[in-house]
Every structure is written in C-alpha cells, then in structure tokens.
Amino acid sequence: MKILFDPWPRTANEIFSEEDQRKFFAEHEIFEIDPMQADSQYAEWLPQMDVIISQQALDSSRLAAATKLKAIFNVETNFLPNVDYAYCASRSIPVLTPSSVFALAVAEIGLAMALSLARNVHQAHADFQNGLEKYGLEGNQDAELLTGATVGILGYGDLGRAVKGVLQGFQNQILAHDPWLPDGFLERNGLQPVGLEQLLRESRFVFVTATITTENSKLLNAERLEWMQPGAILILLSRAAIADFDDLQTFANSGRIRVATDVFPEEPVPLEDPIRQTKNMLLSAHRAGALTSALQQIGKLVLEDLELISRNLPPASCKRAQLETVTQIRSKPIEKT
Template sequence: MRVLYDPEPRSTDEIFSPEELATFRSSHHVTEWQGEDRTAFYARHLPETEILVSQQPMGADRLALAPRLRAIFNVETNFLPNIDYEECFRRGIHVLTPAAVFAAPVAEMALGMALSLARNIHGEHAAFLTGEEKWLFEGNRQSELLAGSTVGIIGFGDLGRALYRLLAPFGCRVQVFDPWQPNGHLRRQGVEPVGFDALMSQNRFIFVMATITTDNAGMIDARALGLMQPGAMLLLMSRAAAADFGALTADAASGRIRVATDVFPVEPLPKDDPVRKVPNMLFSPHRAGALTWALREIGTRVLEDLDLISRGLPPIACRRAERETVARMRSMPVSSPNPS
C-alpha cells in the first residue's frame, strides 16, 4: 500500500525497532516527510495515498485531495479535533490510534505511587537522606494497607482496566465511575458501578484514569475533593485537565488528603512553580507511560493493522474513532517542535 509517513512529534527511532522499520519500508510504498513545506508535500502526495501516518490537520480540503485514503494512524496517540471525522465516517476511512500501548505502563506506575502514598515510602526516603527518618511504628502512624482496602477508579477504558488487573491480588473492593459504560457491562468486568459522588466519598484510594472530554474537564474540583475521606488518597494519572489543580494542591497542603500526580496543567512545570513545595504530594514528571517498550509497541500495532487493512480486513490492534464519542475528546496533544 502507498503510505504517507509523517510521525512527528514521535520520531521513527522511538516507534519502530530497526527490524520493524525494515518491514514497514519493504512491505509498503512509503513516502516520508523530510522537513519540507508540509502544505506542498501533502498536496503533492495525498492523491496517491492509501494510508496516512500523521497527526497533522486533515480537514475537508485535505481529505478531498486523498480519494484513495483508507486509514489515518495518529501515532501521537490522541484523537485530536483537527480531523473532519464526519467526512472520514462518510467515506469509510478508519481513524486509528495505538494509545492502548500506554495502559500497562501507566497502571504499573499508578500502583507503585499508590503504595508509596499509603506507606509514605517517598517521604521516609527523603527524611532518611537528612537524618530525620522515623523508625519502626513511629514512621507508620499515617500508613495503611492497599490490600483489602476500598478503591475507586474514574474511567474504565484501557488505563482503568489495566489497573484493575494489577489490583486483583490485593483483594480490594473496586468501584468504577464511567458514564460511557453501562452498569451491566461494568458488573460483568467484576467491578461495582457507582455514581461520581459515591465513588469520591466511599474509597480510600481514588485513581483518575479517564480521558478528558467535554463532559469531565475539571470534575475533580473543590466540591468533589470535599467528599473524600480524611487521609484518603487521590492519584491523577490521565490528564491534569481532569482536576482543578488549585483546589487539589490546597487540599493536599492542608493535610486533609494525600495526592499523587503524573500530570500537570503546564508541562514541563516551571522550576519556580509553587506546586513543587506542596506537602503531602507525590510527583512524577509525566513519565508513567513513557517507556521504550510502549513507544516501540506503537510501531508494532501499526504494522499489524496495516497488514489487516491490506488484506481487506478491519483493523483491531489500534483503537478506532467512534462517531458518538470522538467529538467529545479534549486531550492535549503531545507538543511538536514544528507545528504546521
């Protein structure tokens, strides 16, 4: 198949192993963007393109230039609002993202951060370096077990399901809030569906794993945080826009709750940002999913679906955009050094 390849902000070395890159180039007629003017490049090559690997805008004008187009792979891994999805649906063009590759790495980091919050591993490590550690029971006065505890998961997509699998040995009661999934479906997964307020008030550990949509941006606000039990733990693992960061840091600073976050409203976080000094918070610089394995899995899944499409079969390794939900997606894109 004829592939127009423009993976920025990902790099080829990130998403393809040398062996899979060789397979990609030998199995398909690949035209690669090399830094030239994008408008002219796309105008020249879209008429023959069958597969597009790119996160660049594809409005009605560009789609009209691509009569043979069968699929768009966004290896940046978000469904961005820069595509005329309705036109793609009308024409039967698959819009795909291999975002699920980050589920297992994010879930593992979430579990690790939860254990650290519960037992203050990070805090006692820092205290040990300055000779201020507390030994034995004295260092565990605020500690509690994840095992047998109560866990709430906000969002039961790829991230939430991956986390749930890791929690199985801990014997937790797991509640889920996900308005995009019917209660019966959630029960069949083995979790208890609940409303948002019930989840916030009934659990010691709350994991925010939901993608950002027009419906849930800022849902973790002062009111929602006020529902949490004293000393309960909230882990923000998906996108910072899910939370009112001011309210979140204020509640952590007061000592009423414990917070861990892998994401921030501005990234990278400025060196002098006051959030760095907020107590009762565990920080990670948006690195939960950023593993070489996960990035290379992007290339693997793209190749799998390219093979299926070339044989007249539907793609299954990547997630397809759905008409009913894609217009609501509001995740921030990975920044690109050469926006077009």
C-alpha cells in the same frame, strides 16, 4: 500500500523497533514528509495514498484529495480535534490510534505511587537521608494497607482496565464510574458501578484514568474533593485538565487528602511553581508511560493493522474513533515523547 508518513512529534526510531522499522519500509512504499515542504508534499502525494500516518490537520478539503484512502493512523496516540471525523465516517475511512500501548506502564507507576503514599515510602527515604528517620510504629502513624481497601477507578478505558489488572492480588472492592459505559459492562468486569459522588465518598484510593472531554474539565474541584474521606489517596494518571490543580494543592497542603500526579497543567512545570513544595503530594514528571518498550508497541500495532487493511480486512489492534464520542475528546497534544 502507499503510505504518507508524518509521525511528528514522534519519530520512526521511537515508535518502531529496528526489526519493525525494516519491515515497515520494506513492505510498503513510504512517502516521508519533510516539515519544510509539508504543505506542498501533502497536496502532491495525498491523491496517491492508501494510508496516512499523521496527527496533522486533516479537514474535509484535504481529505477529499485522498481519493484512494483506506485508513488514517494517529501515532501520537490521542484522538485530536483536528480531523474531520464525520467526513471520514461518510467514506468509511477508519481513524485509528494505538492508544493502549501506554496503559500497563502508566498503571504500574500508579500502583507504585499508591503504595508509596499509603506507606510514606518516598518521605521516609528523604527523612533517612536527612537523619530524621522514625523507627517502627512511630514511622507508620499515617500508614495504611492497599490490600483489602476500597478502590475507585474513575474512567474505565484502556488505562482503567490496566489499573484493575495490576490490582489483582490486593483483594480490593473496586468501584467504577464511567458515563460512557453501561453498568452491566462494568459488572461483567468485576466492578461495582457507582456515581461519582459515591465513588469519591467510599474509596480510600481513587485512580483517575478518565479521558478528557468537553464535559469533564476541572471535574475534580473543591466541591467534589470535599466528598473524599480524610486522608484518602488520589492518583492522577490521565490528564491534568480533569482536576482543578489549585484545589488539589489546597487539599493536599492541608492534609485533607494525599495526592500523586504524573501530569500537570503546564509542562515543563516552572521552577517557581508552588506545586513543587506542596505537602502530601507525590510528583512525577509525566514519565509514567515513556518506556522504550511501550513506544515501540506503537509501530507494532500499526504494522498489524496495516497487514489486515492490505487484505481488505478491518483493523483489529488499534482503537477506532467512534463518531458519537470522538468529537468530545479534548486530550492535550504531546510536544515531546
């Protein structure tokens, strides 16, 4: 197949293993976009293309030129609001992304954060280095077990499901809230469906894994954080926009809740940002999913679906944009892998 290949800000070396990259270029006719000539190359090449691998703007006028188009892949792994999804649907062109590739890596670091906050591992280590360690019970005054605790998962997509997977063995009652899924689906997955308020009020550990939409920006504000139990733990793993970070810092600094986050409203975080000194807050520099093994799964899943598409079969490995919900998604585009 003829493939227009424009993976920026990712690169072929990031998203493919050496073996998969050789296979990609050997099995298909690849038209690589030169950023300095992108507009002219899109205009010249689109009429010939079977597949587009790009997260650049694709409006209806640009897509209309791609008369042979069979699929679009976004290897940034977020559905962005720069594609005319309705036009694609009208032509039965699937818009795909291998978004599941980071779920397990992010879920694992979320579990690590939850355990570290529950047992104060990170602070105990710093105290030891500074000669301030506390031995035995004195060093566990605010500690608690994850095992047997009530856990809430806010958003049950790929990441939420991965979080549930890594919690196996901890014997938790798991509450879940996801307005895009029916209660029966959550129940069949071994979860107790609840409203947002009940989830926040009853959970000792809350994993925030929800997709960012037009309707949930700053969902976790002071009013809703007040619903959480004193000393409860909130693990923010999806995107910063779902929380009011000023309110998060206020609640953490006061000791009202404990917070861990891998995402921030501004990245890199400015050196003078007060979040760096916030008490009861465990910080990670948006690195949870950035593993070479996870990135190379992007190319692997794309290759799997390209093989199916070449045989006129529907794609099966990547997530397909659903017109009913994709226009509500507002994930922040990545600028760096």
